[in-house]
Amino acid sequence: MGRALPQEEGAMFLSPRTCLVCHEAKQENLKKCSGCPYATFCSAHPSSCSHDQVCSMINDKYEFQTRLSKLKLSTAAAIQAIVNSTTVHKSLKLPTSVADYLYRYAQTPVTIPEDVKIHTSIYFTKSLTLFNALQKLNYNPRLKMVVYIVAQFTPFHVSVYWEVLLHLLPKLINLKIILFEPPEDLKYTINVCEKCRSKKKTLTLEFVSTSFVEYVKSKSHTKADFVALYNYDPLQEENLFVNTSCKVVKNFDFITCPLLLTTVTEKKAMAASERLRSNLKNCEICYAGKNDFAPIKPEVDWETEGISIPNQFLMVMKPRES
Structure with a gap:
């Protein structure tokens, strides 16, 4: 063609x-x-x-x-430009939604076409939803933060959207994202922007081929500061990604850090809430409701030919204080 x-x-x-x-x-x-x-x-x-x-x-x-x-500006280039334009100012209110971030907060020196900007929200929803969860917990990361991302495909060529956390969290120096169950173990150090390099900030993506449960039970695992389950579906456990997420929920007691969980629909959010309350007795739900950092535009489900909005509902949990 x-x-x-x-x-x-x-x-x-x-x-x-x-x-x-x-x-x-x-x-x-x-x-x-x-x-x-x-x-x-x-x-x-x-x-x-x-x-x-x-x-x-x-x-x-x-x-x-x-x-x-038909547009010449690639999504990856647009994401990089938006990330580079993200800085924290005392006089500038932090973003309250993905649209607020893209249209008010991140003012790029180059004009990004409307359609491209909208399309980037499908990627920024992941990093900004994590930022949203941190805000709801009043969680202040230390110099280093390790995040587990479970059952979520991340195209490497656009993975720089995680860098936005280094910009929105000024005290954070080293961010490591660990993703589970790709075909092989891989580790990348992302080429961050010049401002981040000047502050010696780093962003690392690590792909772990073993299952989540095997990894967290191993003595050599890197301890997580946060765990994220995006688009969790408790109603379809036979699905590989969903089954992996269910194992995380059932084995979350091995982890002593906060958890964020998103769903596509309110029905799935309610089912997830019931599952969490029954499986995670030692955790408390700090927030359950709409996620303002869901993508701007809905996505098409090609299996059902229906419409859905990823990460539309958000739940944030943390271990109960003993």
């Missing part, structure tokens, strides 16, 4: 063309949805009430990605 496929177009190749309702696969009986380019219906099922509710949003997401693919 002579160009890279946007995420949405790639998903179309991965997902078979079948009726959204009954999964009829005979192509001569199928017809594309008139409102979006993804849904397909058969002659017996020309529409779907559930799809009608999200059809316009799915089409909006498709048009958004199409515009994004």
Whole structure:
């Protein structure tokens, strides 16, 4: 084709063309949805009430990605520019949402197209949600902080979004992010901005191929100051990532640090709350509610062809004081 496929177009190749309702696969009986380019219906099922509710949003997401693919400024370059523009001033109120951070707080010297700025929120939601959890706990990191990120894929080429924590937390010098269960053990020292280098600040990403439970039970593990479970789904334990997250919840007693947990829907947040209260007797929930640092724009779930907002609900827990 002579160009890279946007995420949405790639998903179309991965997902078979079948009726959204009954999964009829005979192509001569199928017809594309008139409102979006993804849904397909058969002659017996020309529409779907559930799809009608999200059809316009799915089409909006498709048009958004199409515009994004035509822009020259890459997401990685935009993230780097935004991070570099993040400084703490006594006269400047700290960001209260991901939109507030992108539009008011981080004033870049170069103009970032609106669509690119919106797209970066899907990455900044991770680091800024962690910042949000720290704020809710009135938690002041020491010079070093180690964070476990469980069951969350992090593309290396855009992982600089974690650097924003070095900017928003002035006393923090060394930040290590440990991610679990990639194919192999890897360790990267991220090339931080000039201001961070002048203050001898460092950002390290470490990928641990062993399971979370094996790692925290080993004598050689690095102790965590914070644990993050993004988009936890207690309703689908058969899923590999979800199952890993469930193991974390069941084995959290091995850790003596705060935990943040996000979910996509309120229903999953309520189920997660019940699971946490039953499994973590020695912890208290300090916050449970909407996460103001969720992404600006919803994402498409390519398996269900529905719409969801990652990290929409947030729970923050800490061990009870003995």
